[in-house]
Amino acid sequence: MNIITISRQYGSGGREIGEKLANKLQVPFFDKELIIMAAKKSGMSEEVFKSVDERAASSFLYSLWMNGYSYGIPTATNHLPLNDQLFILQTELIKNAAEKGPCVIVGRCADYILRERHDVLHVFLYADESFRAKRAIQKYGEDEKKIHEILIKKDKQRSNYYNFYSDTRWNDPQNYHLCLNTGALGIDNSLEMILKAYKIIQP
């Protein structure tokens, strides 16, 4: 196994677990880093890309572009909504990262983008609301009063993004090798279980 992809509910500890995994395995880690890389590659603003990261535009233009692409005639992307441009850039960056060697990638449909490789462990992380609320308030400074709505909105965004750019559903276990309730298992135990699966599954 070379690569690990982590899909995750907001506040479930995906970034923390991903970083720890990458440290343990001594491999590169990609999460928000992919926005910076996309900005550099395109010459566009990081801030602008941040505002559309992991959000689907559900654009008809993207469907047209993808249709051309699947027939081997990709056209220019600069007429597409920024969301779509970022997705296309991140797709390329994720494929390149995987080509270069072992790494850990969080979010951004990485499991779907790398679905044809056989050296990737796909993980989905989730937790109950109270666990995620606590983390989101502590780690990301979210507003305690609005946290219920924030969690719903963030996961809806991620789910829409995934469902739009893939042909499957974000929280369908079938997309993953294992799905873990990080709230019940704890962050460090989840890490250990992923490492165990990583060792078990070899291409």
Next chain:
Amino acid sequence: MNIITISRQYGSGGREIGEKLANKLQVPFFDKELIIMAAKKSGMSEEVFKSVDERAASSFLYSLWMNGYSYGIPTATNHLPLNDQLFILQTELIKNAAEKGPCVIVGRCADYILRERHDVLHVFLYADESFRAKRAIQKYGEDEKKIHEILIKKDKQRSNYYNFYSDTRWNDPQNYHLCLNTGALGIDNSLEMILKAYKIIQP
């Protein structure tokens, strides 16, 4: 942790893993056993119950009965479709089994029925179609030519049953502590991962 519930796609190895778990932990195992127990308890035929096991009747009568039950006025069940009668009997048997002590229970909405207990590990097992097809043909003698349709039909039955008698979706990770792809991980490794989670999560 006292109890383990296993929800499973048809052919994913739920029964085998459940039996091995129960053996390792030296605790009682319930799967089809619950049909025999329900038959004995009710004085009805095992064969008749087998034919409706884990199949929802989606009956309006059950909704009426449940409505009475939730107000503390359960009425007689003998006017209900057999599916509903079996579900009500199995619910009682599952709750009693859990009261008696540690055990492993496969299928039959056990995770939903025991959702208020804090000493239960909930597991969902799934696998890709080729793995499940192979097992279903070898282990249960299913017809190779019809296996694709059989897998879809069986999982639809289980999913309908769960979705009807619970207020959530069968393959939603949120109902479980961990979900494992037994095809990718293998039966014995899945067993080990469940035992690891069982040791991690203590009430």
